[in-house]
Amino acid sequence: MTLLAPSGPTPGAGAASNSDEVTLSLLPSGLRVVTEPLPGVRSASVGVWIGAGSRDEVAGQAGAAHFLEHLLFKGTARRTSVRIAEEIDAVGGELNAFTAKEHTCFYAQVLDTDLPLAVDLLVDVVTAATMTPADVELERAVVLEEIAMRADDPEDMLGEVFDTALFGDHPLGRPVIGSQASVEALTQAGLHGFWRERYTPPRMVLAAAGNVEHARVLELAEAAFPAAPAGTPLAPRQGPPVATGEARVEVHHADTEQAHLMLGVRGLDRRDERRTALEVLNTALGGGLSSRLFQQVREQRGLAYSVYSATTSYADAGQLAVYAGCQPDRLGEVTSVIREVLDSVAERGLTDAEVARAKGALRGGLVLGLEDSASRMSRIGRHELDYGRQRSIRQTLDAIEAVTPDDVAAIAAEVLNRPLTTAVIGPVDEAPS
Structure with a gap:
């Protein structure tokens, strides 16, 4: 279009x-x-x-x-x-x-x-x-x-x-x-x-x-729509990339049963052509039951019930973040395991099998998520506002299929080595070391 x-x-x-x-x-x-x-x-x-x-x-x-x-x-x-x-x-x-x-x-x-x-x-x-x-x-x-x-x-x-x-x-x-x-x-x-x-x-x-x-x-x-003067559509929002910041730590003491932890880094803006590779990386890291984080934190160690990762992209910035909720006395161990996973993927990338599973999960999630009129309306509305153009489902599926393990390794090495920000809410007074 x-x-x-x-x-x-x-x-x-x-x-x-x-x-x-x-x-x-x-x-x-x-x-x-x-x-x-x-x-x-x-x-x-x-x-x-x-x-x-x-x-x-x-x-x-x-x-x-x-x-x-x-x-x-x-x-x-x-x-x-x-x-x-x-x-x-x-x-x-x-x-x-x-x-x-x-x-x-x-x-x-x-x-x-x-x-x-x-x-x-x-x-x-x-x-x-x-x-x-x-x-x-x-x-x-x-x-x-x-x-x-x-x-x-x-x-x-x-x-x-x-x-x-x-x-x-x-x-x-x-x-x-x-x-x-x-x-x-x-x-x-x-x-x-x-x-x-x-x-x-x-x-x-x-x-x-x-x-x-x-x-x-x-x-x-x-x-x-009421009568309005002639106008020209506002161009999609864009600007110079937001510079990568310094590592920060925020701890908010709260009398909760669990300690709630979020670790993350600056990601990619929505116009970055490597975003699809980042989505594959995110899915393999914490997007499903077979993801590295779910397997390492929950299935193999039983340290948390909920653990996942997610990405968000804006016109000029983005983020990749990992969430976990755990017992306060396990916060240090959970943090260490998450950091170990991130460091390992940043250094060595993902296996071919992990990349293949992540791509399949993204393809299936995309198609199944667009089977109702509300999700289709949201997709075309956001695309028009954010990009000033449409991207067909076929084009998106082809972009996912084109991602290689080398693409994922490259984006992992870049993004996961950025300064790590930590946020904690719970019955703790300082972030885990």
Whole structure:
């Protein structure tokens, strides 16, 4: 699929491009509409993706993007919050949103016959929220409760502590949800300004998948979105790579039954062509029952119930992290075993059999994970926002198949030798040596 270059002329609604069954149209406002039909399903999933997340917040705005995720559902010029809930419940649908570091998504999943309602509801919420002072204060209390609830979940909290340790003062190091102090300080005017500045058609992608027709989705989008000046889609986010930081250690004492440990390094940004090799490495390290970490930490030594690794990629940075939860008196041994595994793979790479298993796991997980309309909608929406183009499933499968043990060894030697960051939450006062 070829995306019209952001610097080129803005086409009318009829201009479209195709990649396999994915079709893109660009409206004069700069809004992109991308669809993927799925024969044989009766569902339709639609999402409005906005290229704004927590890393776009400046001083005094921490938590604003997430706050808006809540606040916009409180009512619009045409609907109260109760009516929004009643309309989606009346058709047995799902209506929700989530906020990440680089984007926000408002989405709905309904029967195909209820697609017009889903599009109208989503666009109404995203573009016409009333955001009254009373609603701001009501939702502030809800967000503060969410922050308190997160503090009671050490595994969830650990991810934020680790991000802060790994990225330091960089915006990627800030919690998406903000803090109690920052949320208490947010004002109606500040939230409204962030919304009006960031929630504009050129920053948005409307994605739909399921039993949908592109022309119909385009028609619904044109009818639902308010009139807007001509615009050019915002180019995919990019910037100079975030420099590899120093090794850091963060320990938060908490009266929990387990000690929760996360070890990790800076990874690759999402435009790095070696990301597929990194995913193979990650899968072999801690992505399944046969992975090195699961076998060494749990199966052979019984040191932890939960142990896994994961990667995350952003426009200009990334990370690879290992999590384990264990009894506090086993924290030192667990840490040592994880480090031994990472050091071994960094020095010698993986076996051919490990690489083959990891590639098979990635292929199977990709295909099985895309068997519903919601996952397909998410895939095409994120690809359009993050890359300005689509990558077919076949292309992704071919990229996985092309990875060799030498590719994995090379990326392991580079990434796993970077400074190691450690984060711990539990009944301990210092990190294991």
